[in-house]
Amino acid sequence: MSLASEVLTGAVRGGTSILYAGVGESYAESAGVVNLGTEGSMLVGALAAYAVASETNNPWAGALAGLVAGGALALVHAYFVLHRKANQLANGLVVLFLGLGLTSLFGASYVSKPAKSFTPWRIPGLGSLPGVGDILFNHDPLTYLSFLMVPASWWLLTRSRWGLLLRAAGERTEVLASYGHSVRRIQYMAVVLGGTLAGLGGAQLAIAYANAWFENMVQGRGFVAVAVVIFAARQPFKVAAGSYLFGAALALSPALQARGYGINQFALDAIPYVTIVVVLVALGRRRAAEAPEGLKKVFEVSPST
Amino acid sequence: MTAADVPVVVAPKRALPGGVSAGLRWVVALGGAAVIFGSFMLAKGANPFEAFSSMFAALRTDTSLKGIATQSAPLIFAALAVAVPAKAGLVNVGGEGQLLLGGIGATAMSLALGGSLPGGVTLVLLCLAGALAGAAWSALAGLLRLKVGINEAVTTLLLNYIALDLMLFLIYDKWKDANGSGQPVTAPLPVPERLPLIGASGLHAGIFIAVVATATAWWALRSTRWGFQLRVVGGNPEAARRAGLKVGLLLISAMAVGGALAGLGGVVQLAGAEFKLRPGFLVSYGYIGFLASWLARHHPVRVATAAVLLAAIAVSGDSLQLDSGLPAATVNVLMALVLLAVFGWTQHKKVATT
Numbered sequence: 001m002s003l004a005s006e007v008l009t010g011a012v013r014g015g016t017s018i019l020y021a022g023v024g025e026s027y028a029e030s031a032g033v034v035n036l037g038t039e040g041s042m043l044v045g046a047l048a049a050y051a052v053a054s055e056t057n058n059p060w061a062g063a064l065a066g067l068v069a070g071g072a073l074a075l076v077h078a079y080f081v082l083h084r085k086a087n088q089l090a091n092g093l094v095v096l097f098l099g100l101g102l103t104s105l106f107g108a109s110y111v112s113k114p115a116k117s118f119t120p121w122r123i124p125g126l127g128s129l130p131g132v133g134d135i136l137f138n139h140d141p142l143t144y145l146s147f148l149m150v151p152a153s154w155w156l157l158t159r160s161r162w163g164l165l166l167r168a169a170g171e172r173t174e175v176l177a178s179y180g181h182s183v184r185r186i187q188y189m190a191v192v193l194g195g196t197l198a199g200l201g202g203a204q205l206a207i208a209y210a211n212a213w214f215e216n217m218v219q220g221r222g223f224v225a226v227a228v229v230i231f232a233a234r235q236p237f238k239v240a241a242g243s244y245l246f247g248a249a250l251a252l253s254p255a256l257q258a259r260g261y262g263i264n265q266f267a268l269d270a271i272p273y274v275t276i277v278v279v280l281v282a283l284g285r286r287r288a289a290e291a292p293e294g295l296k297k298v299f300e301v302s303p304s305t
Numbered sequence: 306m307t308a309a310d311v312p313v314v315v316a317p318k319r320a321l322p323g324g325v326s327a328g329l330r331w332v333v334a335l336g337g338a339a340v341i342f343g344s345f346m347l348a349k350g351a352n353p354f355e356a357f358s359s360m361f362a363a364l365r366t367d368t369s370l371k372g373i374a375t376q377s378a379p380l381i382f383a384a385l386a387v388a389v390p391a392k393a394g395l396v397n398v399g400g401e402g403q404l405l406l407g408g409i410g411a412t413a414m415s416l417a418l419g420g421s422l423p424g425g426v427t428l429v430l431l432c433l434a435g436a437l438a439g440a441a442w443s444a445l446a447g448l449l450r451l452k453v454g455i456n457e458a459v460t461t462l463l464l465n466y467i468a469l470d471l472m473l474f475l476i477y478d479k480w481k482d483a484n485g486s487g488q489p490v491t492a493p494l495p496v497p498e499r500l501p502l503i504g505a506s507g508l509h510a511g512i513f514i515a516v517v518a519t520a521t522a523w524w525a526l527r528s529t530r531w532g533f534q535l536r537v538v539g540g541n542p543e544a545a546r547r548a549g550l551k552v553g554l555l556l557i558s559a560m561a562v563g564g565a566l567a568g569l570g571g572v573v574q575l576a577g578a579e580f581k582l583r584p585g586f587l588v589s590y591g592y593i594g595f596l597a598s599w600l601a602r603h604h605p606v607r608v609a610t611a612a613v614l615l616a617a618i619a620v621s622g623d624s625l626q627l628d629s630g631l632p633a634a635t636v637n638v639l640m641a642l643v644l645l646a647v648f649g650w651t652q653h654k655k656v657a658t659t
Binding site: 013036080085086087089090091093094095097098100101102104105106114128215219220223224226227235251264265266267270273274276280281 | 345348349375396398399400449450453455456458459460462464466467470473476477478572592595596599631632633635636637638639640641644645649650654
């Protein structure tokens with residue numbers, strides 16, 4: 001495989017978990033709630049998926065468990081932020097810590113236990129196309145599901161009535177209230193839905209990408225997802241672009257090493273995070289100005305002079 | 306906000322003096338956290354009563370008290386690193402990376418000097434180098450916030466991972482100890498460059514430096530012009546700007562001071578406790594420090610107290626590993642539950658529930 005095609009294939013494989021989490025976070029942020037606990041939702045999703053896949057020998061049951069676990073942790077965030085008015089950024093990190101602790105506690109026994117994982121499945125026809133066949137159509141089922149989730153989420157967020165309510169909850173709460181909708185209920189739905197998608201992303205990481213569980217395996221992907229959502233301005237297709245960019249940067253390191261380039265592994269490991277910071281810098285200012293009113297309250301404690 | 310969301314100010318219950326009812330809330334909140342944690346341990350097949358009693362028992366030994374003091378030193382710095390920027394309304398989640406930068410800066414300085422100066426002078430220079438490196442790392446996030454409008458919480462988080470890779474790069478490569486039997490660690494700091502032990506306590510000077518730093522931060526935030534202006538910016542940045550304050554400069558300085566404090570924390574751990582950088586150097590201290598600062602609402606003295614409290618939880622958690630066979634990171638659950646309890650149930654403002 002050529003370097004380009006290897007990196008692009010890796011972009012999709014490695015970016016999918018962030019894509020799920022990022023689209024999930026787009027729902028929450030559209031409704032005016034930032035969830036740094038996305039990292040935690042991915043973690044509990046990854047462990048739940050791996051544990052259930054290991055116990056039942058069914059990766060689909062694992063994916064479902066990951067989804068539920070991610071949503072459940074996001075519910076904790078939603079409750080404390082929406083009901084108890086906790087600070088969103090701080091509470092998100094507390095929720096992450098909870099997820100980190102819980103997955104260490106319950107995950108220790110799964111560390112070197114095998115689990116039935118998803119295997120790549122080449123789509124007949126499309127999969128044998130030159131170039132794109134390998135890059136797009138030779139993946140695990142959760143990756144294919146994400147191909148459907150992105151346009152579906154785009155439609156839901158930007159074209160559906162429900163998406164309008166969601167965005168109103170983040171932007172013009174008083175309008176929503178005067179039409180008799182409960183802002184809080186909509187925000188709950190958005191945050192929990194975001195958590196379920198992050199959990200599914202964690203599941204993809206554990207039982208399709210890494211085929212393993214180890215402590216703190218998400219390694220900041222949830223934070224990257226939050227960063228991607230900022231420069232993607234909560235638009236699913238742009239979130240996909242940002243996620244795949246991170247995935248490509250991830251894939252660059254093994255691809256270069258396999259070709260015998262003597263570059264220090266840890267210098268390469270920093271590339272994905274540096275890439276995301278650079279893109280944030282390049283696109284940041286414009287995006288920040290477009291954020292919903294509700295988010296600006298969270299993100300902009302003070303104006304830039 | 307809907308009408309239902311508007312916080313309703315409920316008159317405080319007059320039956321109890323404010324202090325007592327607040328104290329009661331704390332007891333109930335922390336008790337709830339302990340019960341939930343116990344049920345998790347039960348689910349894992351450990352006896353929560355035995356686990357709790359061994360946690361308390363572990364705290365009474367001299368070794369544990371020493372352990373708490375030793376762990377508290379970098380943790381207090383990590384917590385102050387969050388508290389100072391928070392006064393200006395900034396969320397610094399980069400303690401993790403800034404601590405590492407402190408260790409990296411100090412190691413770089415030690416290697417550069419190569420023992421050419423007296424130990425005491427070198428030690429001061431190590432502290433300076435570590436503080437500067439930490440400050441540069443956090444000021445970068447502050448600068449991005451100011452010039453590009455990216456929230457500092459997100460950039461400091463991402464910078465943590467970059468800092469970790471930077472340290473790993475150095476200790477696996479250039480700085481790897483030639484006599485370290487292939488382990489990815491730096492050569493141990495020469496003995497004259499280490500923090501002195503204080504009297505017969507067997508404690509290194511780090512905890513005392515941390516106490517001095519806490520007092521200094523408290524004084525600087527409370528009694529200096531800079532501290533006052535920071536608080537004005539944190540309270541109402543628009544008003545601060547109209548009053549002619551240099552808001553940008555204040556924000557950057559708050560971030561830089563935070564990073565410098567975290568950097569010092571890294572130096573204290575390096576020169577006082579570990580003497581070399583290793584892959585797990587100060588891992589999760591930055592986050593625990595963050596939690597400590599939010600636990601105590603960023604008041605320096607209370608923040609330092611909270612840091613000691615969390616250090617105690619962490620040390621008592623070691624007994625979970627030894628006596629109940631639970632993973633060491635299990636205490637993170639207890640810490641998170643304590644924090645949630647505090648966020649949720651000890652706030653003075655009541656929120657109408659609908």
